[in-house]
Amino acid sequence: GAGVSQSPRYKVAKRGQDVALRCDPISGHVSLFWYQQALGQGPEFLTYFQNEAQLDKSGLPSDRFFAERPEGSVSTLKIQRTQQEDSAVYLCASSYPGTSGRPRNEQFFGPGTRLTVL
Amino acid sequence: AQKITQTQPGMFVQEKEAVTLDCTYDTSDPSYGLFWYKQPSSGEMIFLIYQGSYDQQNATEGRYSLNFQKARKSANLVISASQLGDSAMYFCAMREGFSGNQFYFGTGTSLTVIP
Numbered sequence: 001g002a003g004v005s006q007s008p009r010y011k012v013a014k015r016g017q018d019v020a021l022r023c024d025p026i027s028g029h030v031s032l033f034w035y036q037q038a039l040g041q042g043p044e045f046l047t048y049f050q051n052e053a054q055l056d057k058s059g060l061p062s063d064r065f066f067a068e069r070p071e072g073s074v075s076t077l078k079i080q081r082t083q084q085e086d087s088a089v090y091l092c093a094s095s096y097p098g099t100s101g102r103p104r105n106e107q108f109f110g111p112g113t114r115l116t117v118l
Numbered sequence: 119a120q121k122i123t124q125t126q127p128g129m130f131v132q133e134k135e136a137v138t139l140d141c142t143y144d145t146s147d148p149s150y151g152l153f154w155y156k157q158p159s160s161g162e163m164i165f166l167i168y169q170g171s172y173d174q175q176n177a178t179e180g181r182y183s184l185n186f187q188k189a190r191k192s193a194n195l196v197i198s199a200s201q202l203g204d205s206a207m208y209f210c211a212m213r214e215g216f217s218g219n220q221f222y223f224g225t226g227t228s229l230t231v232i233p
Contacts, residue, residue, distance in 0.1 A: 031219075033219075033220070033221075035223075040225075041225055041226075042122075042209050042211075042223030042224050042225050042226050043163070043209070043221075043223045044223070045219075045220035045221065045222075048219040048220060055219065056219045056220065059220070089161060091163065093163070104151065104168050104170070105151075105213075106153060106165045106168060107165075107221060108165070109155075109162055109163035109164075110162065111160060111161050111162045112161045112162070114161075
């Protein structure tokens with residue numbers, strides 16, 4: 001398909017375990033975003049990439065969260081030593097053409113990864 | 119202060135009727151974009167409609183229209199002729215500046231269409 005894909009769709013982790021969540025953006029999309037969506041809440045910004053550069057990581061809740069996009073396409077969000085409060089849906093979004101100043105520039109979202117930490 | 123406020127946790131509408139979902143926003147940036155997304159139970163966020171702060175006319179996309187009242191800082195979504203498939207969560211979002219990085223989302227409104 002041509003949309004944003006994420007894997008796995010569901011992940012159950014024991015507290016203290018490390019997890020890695022993958023995002024495949026739409027081909028050619030320059031910008032990639034990660035959001036965290038807690039149950040009953042709206043998505044909250046975690047981090048933003050333009051190509052391979054991580055330009056904003058102000059939303060990452062702690063140093064246990066780490067994101068990378070080494071070749072400017074696929075991105076991985078890693079959470080180390082997971083805690084119960086990390087349980088949420090993690091959404092990835094991509095957009096084109098980045099920060100060119102296009103007024104609309106909507107973000108296209110993937111289906112999310114639902115992380116449950118026991 | 120919240121950037122986006124959606125005060126209706128849940129709404130019900132009769133099939134084929136129109137419904138308005140409320141959204142107010144807070145920003146001091148004169149350039150911003152307002153978005154509405156639909157999130158069905160499958161989880162994917164689906165873009166519905168966009169309104170730019172300098173747009174003179176209210177945005178429309180098929181059955182969706184945006185009632186943009188700039189002075190009141192509101193951007194309500196109007197869905198006409200509701201369908202059963204419209205039952206979902208609806209999120210209002212804002213991007214500050216035309217090249218802003220992040221979207222600020224509201225807490226959402228759960229819409230249920232009654233047959």
